[in-house]
Amino acid sequence: MTTLDKKKTALLSDSLRLMCTDFDGTIADGEGRPISTEFFERLVAWRRRGKVYWIINTGRTWDSLHEELLRRKAPIWPDWVVAMEREVWLVRDRRGVGWFEWNRKCEVLHSQLFDAVKPLWKLIDDYIARHTDANLVEDAGSPVGIIASSEEEADEISAYITPLLQNWPNLVAVRNSIYFRFSHKNYHKGSCLEAVANGLGVLPQQIMAVGDHLNDLPMMEKKYAWHLACPGNAVDEVKAKVRAGGGYVATATIAEGVVEAWDKFFPLKKDEGNAA
Ligand SMILES: [Mg+2]
Structure with a gap:
């Protein structure tokens, strides 16, 4: 410089x-x-x-x-x-106006990605049911959402999911405390x-x-x-x-x-x- x-x-x-x-x-x-x-x-x-x-x-x-x-x-x-x-909103007078171009592309990419990774949902479903006290939930913007019963359990779920994701390089698990959702890596x-x-x-x-x-x-x-x-x-x-x-x-x-x-x-x- x-x-x-x-x-x-x-x-x-x-x-x-x-x-x-x-x-x-x-x-x-x-x-x-x-x-x-x-x-x-x-x-x-x-x-x-x-x-x-x-x-x-x-x-x-x-x-x-x-x-x-x-x-x-x-x-x-x-x-x-x-x-x-992932979604971008402009706020005017306490109302949100979605940034159409960005949000539309985001939606299309996610829908294609989520379709392509269907086998993963089954693996996660089985793991959560058999090995955890976590709940599978419908999450806005993610076909599968997870709510772990504790931070420790969320760590274990994270350890299970991380290596699996290597098979789907465009997919990431987004964790916030005990909550997980899935997303495209670019968003x-x-x-x-x-x-x-x-x-x-x-x-x-x-x-x-x-x-x-x-x-x-x-x-x-x-x-x-x-x-x-x-x-x-x-x-x-x-x-x-x-x-x-x-x-x-x-x-x-x-x-x-x-x-x-x-x-x-x-x-x-x-x-x-x-x-x-
Ligand atoms: Mg926060």
């Missing part, structure tokens, strides 16, 4: 243009409480400087996230939502973040990505977001990846942890604080 490139990078890294957060366990707690007002205060303060987009990048469906944002009385809604780790939180950022003309140097669980790992890459962070409640794998990427592991949990990381990377000046 030339000196000029380094200067450009330093300049870009100084300006936040896109905040990408996971939802559950990252800005939203498990008890259904409203999201910390401090998070929205930061967003408002940064938007006084210029446009800062906010993406919620979640495993939930759009409908489920919509319901949750209403229930938690979110005072500001995200500009974009990545739902089910994940990282590739969706990249697609939205490209459309907005935002560079990775201007993006901060925060997540807490295994399904967030694909977006915890410098090629998608230079500023990586996780709240203190994140699982060890996420903490390790954040550290490896030169990111910040917060001490505080959930949204307070996001704010802690936000202030670490992009501190506000004194007269910009408490801006909500």
Whole structure:
């Protein structure tokens, strides 16, 4: 990198243009409480400087996230939502408009892939019934979804599935805590973040990505977001990846942890604080 490139990078890294957060366990707690007002205060303060987009990048469906944002009385809604780790939605006036081109291609590819891997479903079905207390469920966007009875059991299921997937290189198991769904390897939180950022003309140097669980790992890459962070409640794998990427592991949990990381990377000046 030339000196000029380094200067450009330093300049870009100084300006936040896109905040990408996971939802559950990252800005939203498990008890259904409203999201910390401090998070929205930061967003408002940064938007006084210029446009800062906010993406919620979640495993939930759009409908489920919509319901949750209403229930938690979110005072500001995200500009974009990545739902089910693969669909992209533009949000206007609290309504979601699916990015037709992206979502349609995603749907077609998944339907072809899921058809091609039918023998795998039978293997998984048998394994779950015979060796676990887990439940097979219908999952939005995945012909087979699994809910393990514990994190330990989810580890065992993961150990069973991983070698099987070598036979279907385009298929990945997406795990979030005790939940599993299946997906095409090209569609994940990282590739969706990249697609939205490209459309907005935002560079990775201007993006901060925060997540807490295994399904967030694909977006915890410098090629998608230079500023990586996780709240203190994140699982060890996420903490390790954040550290490896030169990111910040917060001490505080959930949204307070996001704010802690936000202030670490992009501190506000004194007269910009408490801006909500
Ligand atoms: Mg999460």
